[in-house]
Amino acid sequence: MKTPQPDILVLGGGVIGLSCAFELRRRGHRVTVLEQGRCGGQASGAAAGMLAPFAENGEQPDPFFLLCLQSLRLYPDWQLAVKETSGLDFEYARTGSLYVVYHEADSLVLASRKRWQDAYGARSELLDAAGLRRLEPNIAPEAAGALLYPEEAHVYAPDYVQALEEACRRTGVVIRDGLGAVEVARWLDGVELRASASGETFRGDRLVVANGAWAGLTESVFGMRIPVYPIRGQICAYETPDRPVRHMVFCSQGYVVGKRNGTLVCGASEDVAGFDTTVTRKGIARLESWNGKLFPFLSGRRPFHEWAGLRPASQDGFPLLGATSRSASVVFAAGHYRNGILLSPATAQVVADAIEGRETAGLPLGAFAPDRFGD
Ligand SMILES: Cc1cc2nc3c(=O)[nH]c(=O)nc-3n(C[C@H](O)[C@H](O)[C@H](O)COP(=O)(O)OP(=O)(O)OC[C@H]3O[C@@H](n4cnc5c(N)ncnc54)[C@H](O)[C@@H]3O)c2cc1C
Numbered sequence: 001m002k003t004p005q006p007d008i009l010v011l012g013g014g015v016i017g018l019s020c021a022f023e024l025r026r027r028g029h030r031v032t033v034l035e036q037g038r039c040g041g042q043a044s045g046a047a048a049g050m051l052a053p054f055a056e057n058g059e060q061p062d063p064f065f066l067l068c069l070q071s072l073r074l075y076p077d078w079q080l081a082v083k084e085t086s087g088l089d090f091e092y093a094r095t096g097s098l099y100v101v102y103h104e105a106d107s108l109v110l111a112s113r114k115r116w117q118d119a120y121g122a123r124s125e126l127l128d129a130a131g132l133r134r135l136e137p138n139i140a141p142e143a144a145g146a147l148l149y150p151e152e153a154h155v156y157a158p159d160y161v162q163a164l165e166e167a168c169r170r171t172g173v174v175i176r177d178g179l180g181a182v183e184v185a186r187w188l189d190g191v192e193l194r195a196s197a198s199g200e201t202f203r204g205d206r207l208v209v210a211n212g213a214w215a216g217l218t219e220s221v222f223g224m225r226i227p228v229y230p231i232r233g234q235i236c237a238y239e240t241p242d243r244p245v246r247h248m249v250f251c252s253q254g255y256v257v258g259k260r261n262g263t264l265v266c267g268a269s270e271d272v273a274g275f276d277t278t279v280t281r282k283g284i285a286r287l288e289s290w291n292g293k294l295f296p297f298l299s300g301r302r303p304f305h306e307w308a309g310l311r312p313a314s315q316d317g318f319p320l321l322g323a324t325s326r327s328a329s330v331v332f333a334a335g336h337y338r339n340g341i342l343l344s345p346a347t348a349q350v351v352a353d354a355i356e357g358r359e360t361a362g363l364p365l366g367a368f369a370p371d372r373f374g375d
Pocket residue numbers: 011012013014015016017034035036037038039040041042043044045046047048049050051180181182183210211212213214232233234235267268308309310311312333334335336337338339340341342343
């Protein structure tokens with residue numbers, strides 16, 4: 001006789017919760033997503049959507065970089081599966097990225113990045129000022145060079161998350177949104193969650209904790225340290241129908257990425273502001289100043305759209321991924337900070353494997369153990 005599949009409750013309907021739900025459902029599990037507001041209505045819908053493990057991790061091939069890299073390599077098949085299952089299209093553009101420097105001496109830093117990253121398949125190319133200008137004719141004359149990563153890509157995050165939600169619904173994931181805060185009432189042997197506003201109760205066998213920047217609020221429930229905090233990212237977009245920027249362009253102070261719909265997305269601040277998603281003039285003015293230094297055609301222009309989201313930052317910069325030693329019922333998927341869009345396919349794989357009692361091969365998962373911070 002076939003063993004009955006467990007009922008899995010996913011707390012949080014951001015890109016991480018939805019990706020885990022989609023993967024678990026594809027593997028035949030019964031899944032319910034519980035979301036306090038709107039799916040994708042928090043950090044996931046606010047993101048720039050860059051899939052950039054090399055540009056974002058310049059220091060060393062640590063476990064976080066390896067996870068990011070694995071996720072980038074999963075993206076071509078993953079995004080196709082989301083599109084095919086949902087019937088919805090979204091932008092997935094393999095434009096490559098450029099990490100730009102302003103001083104020739106900084107090219108030495110790029111050369112050392114290139115050395116270790118090429119060993120991991122980056123196929124990067126060191127460009128001098130003239131080479132950079134050939135690829136990005138509108139770049140500032142002060143730019144001294146860049147490192148080109150041809151493999152890096154980006155998605156249009158709000159559309160990607162919407163397609164994920166639809167893919168979940170079409171495959172039979174139950175999505176309950178607009179619930180108000182959902183509380184964990186029982187988790188040691190079986191799981192019970194309660195919507196605080198209505199009192200409605202949800203029971204299951206397993207719980208995936210994917211509540212983003214709110215994960216730290218569940219510390220007392222699980223009796224262990226969960227040092228995950230909201231870091232506000234303010235971000236803006238210009239209308240640029242003539243598509244003046246061809247690649248994702250990074251510098252030490254921010255990034256610029258041109259979208260298929262003719263907008264140029266520029267980010268992002270890193271503010272400690274609690275759970276406040278207000279956009280401030282100071283935050284956007286700083287972005288405007290740097291955007292103009294990178295691309296002079298932006299000098300003096302005001303973005304047509306400004307917004308903010310709460311990145312889930314963890315104390316050591318690594319996400320909390322996998323089962324805890326405290327209860328076989330609970331699996332964590334939180335704390336993805338600046339890279340949750342990139343990390344969504346790899347996270348889904350690790351979480352689904354953990355639910356099935358397996359460890360995903362080829363990843364140093366010990367570094368992401370959710371209970372590594374102690375009681
Ligand atoms: C400005 C900005 C730019 C970014 N750019 C990029 C980028 O280019 N590339 C990239 O990879 N990443 C980027 N990120 C990071 C990325 O957005 C996050 O890492 C990712 O969205 C985290 O996903 P999540 O599902 O964990 O969190 P969220 O999207 O915040 O989802 C968590 C969900 O849990 C729900 N929730 C919380 N508590 C409860 C509760 N008690 N009951 C029910 N529901 C609850 C919330 O309402 C929310 O919907 C960016 C982030 C920001 C803010």
